[in-house]
Amino acid sequence: DGGITQSPKYLFRKEGQNVTLSCEQNLNHDAMYWYRQDPGQGLRLIYYSQIVNDFQKGDIAEGYSVSREKKESFPLTVTSAQKNPTAFYLCASRALINTDTQYFGPGTRLTVL
């Protein structure tokens, strides 16, 4: 089945540690996105990429970094510079041609202790 996978589902880290969240898609989509979700705040865009080896900052990029070395992969690193990293993180993807719909992964819940 085609889709987006995010791993792990739950992640715990100590304060001050960097952590990388995985996002993989086999939909052959060009564009990929990372969102952060906090209760009552909807989804906020962290980073997005429309092509391999290129990405742009979203609204809340500070304290995060990404890479796009392969079309199907878009990992997100939450660095120690992120002041409040505990949240639910969602990855999404979209084909760039003849579609206007994002497809979402199941999410990763990060808790920083």
Place this chain on the structure above:
Amino acid sequence: AQSVTQLGSHVSVSEGALVLLRCNYSSSVPPYLFWYVQYPNQGLQLLLKYTTGATLVKGINGFEAEFKKSETSFHLTKPSAHMSDAAEYFCAVTPGAGGSYIPTFGRGTSLIVHP
């Protein structure tokens, strides 16, 4: 610039009652509009979308929404609520054809369904 306002962070209905979730948007260009549903600790699933054409759009699970340009609204409705409809619902807007596809999401409305 674009924005989305979802009126009511929580909506409570009885099973079998009408569901109405409100969404108002602002956009400097003709928009595309979306409703997504999210069950606890899961990703978002597309319910329906409006791009062009017919302003009343039907989606999955018996939901529908009507694009009203004059009211800048895209409210989500379902004639009869089921217990399984209890979830978080998000409205989103993005610039339409030719725009940069970066959607803006509302803060979400939690639908509570009572037996």
